[in-house]
Amino acid sequence: MDGLDGLTTSPFSRRGFVMTSLMTGLTLATTSVAAQAIHTDAAGLVAGEVSIPAGDGPMPGYRAMPEGPGPFPVILVIEEIFGVHDYIKDVCRRLAKAGYCAVAPELYARQGDLSTMTDAKVIIRDVIAKTPDAQWIADLDAAAAWAVSASNGDETRLATIGWCRGGRGVWLYAAHRRDLKAGVAWYGPVGGERTAIQPRTADDVAGEIHAPILALYGGADTGIPVASVEAARDKAVAAGKSVELVVYPDAPHGFHADYRPSYRREAAEEGWTRALAFLKAKGL
Known part of the structure; x- marks a missing residue:
């Protein structure tokens, strides 16, 4: 894993794929699931569940892209801890409406x-903490290759966007992928516990990123101190890298998740507009 010292490609789970298809509907792991504030139709798109060749078999995922020959810029969509459910699928369609081939592999x-x-703490303990960073990074590489070979993706225009744990993934993937053009990290933790299979934090790799990052965070996020994100940004800048940090003072963690009580419409919409402008400015 070039650019991520300490990561090695570990053996895939001997259980194979526990999930062979994506979930239907929204995650069950919230105390209060509201109707989605945003629903994006598939008119003018090629959108739906796909099977992505991975290192040890077909990996389920969701793809949305414009109709037409392309090639389209590729956006790798990194899920929250809750899986590729209807919110993440809708995000892919939103990106496709903006002209991208958006692919969200089910990384867990x-x-x-x-x-x-149904329990977020159990998901973190039994799924997230047991997923090697090297595994999901390899799966994102596989998704990128598939997007180019099977989905009219432009191999010269590759970016990533992620939320929560997926926001952490944006930082790490930017330190891994030398040809990445941009990353957008929505409230991804920059610190955290280091383990044998998750040996480095986003802060650890901040000075090693190969692509500019737009970091969108909430000032009222009780789990991610703004000072820690500022420190990661400063480390990147000191190393000659580019991190644009935007903090929405009154927004909590999950402010873009329009199916949860944490949703803050104004911050979510402004952040989305900013994210699209950032991607366009980076040639995507």
Whole structure:
């Protein structure tokens, strides 16, 4: 894993894929699931569940892209801890409406069936903490290759966007992928516990990123101190890298998740507009 010292490609789970298809509907792992504030139709798009060749078999995922020959810029969509459910699928369609081939692989398909899990703490303990960073990074690489070979993706225009744990993934993937053009990290933790299979934090790799990052965070996020994100940004800038940090003072963690009580419409919409402008400015 070039650019991520300490990461090695570990053996895939001997259980194979626990999830062989995506969940239907929204995650069960919330105390209060509201109707989605945003629903994006598939008119003018090629959108739906796909099977992505991975290192040890077909990996379920969701793809949305414009109709037409392309090639389209590729956006790798990194899920929250809750799986590729209807919110993440809708995000892919939103990106496709903006002209992108958006692909969201189910990165936790080997570790657990997120469609049946109702407790976020159990998901973190039994699924997230047991997923090696090297595994999901390799899966994102596989998704990128598939997007180019099978989905009219432009191999010269690759970016990533992620939420929560997926926001952490944006930082790490930017330190791994030398040809990445941009990353957008929505409230991804920059610190956290280091383990044998998750040996480095986003802060650890901030000075090693290969692509500019737009970091969108909430000032009222009780789990991610703004000072820690500022420190990661400053480390990146000191190393000659580019991190644009935007903090929405009154927004909590999950402010873009329009199916949860944490949703803050104004911050979510402004952040989305900013994210699209950032991607366009980076040639995507």
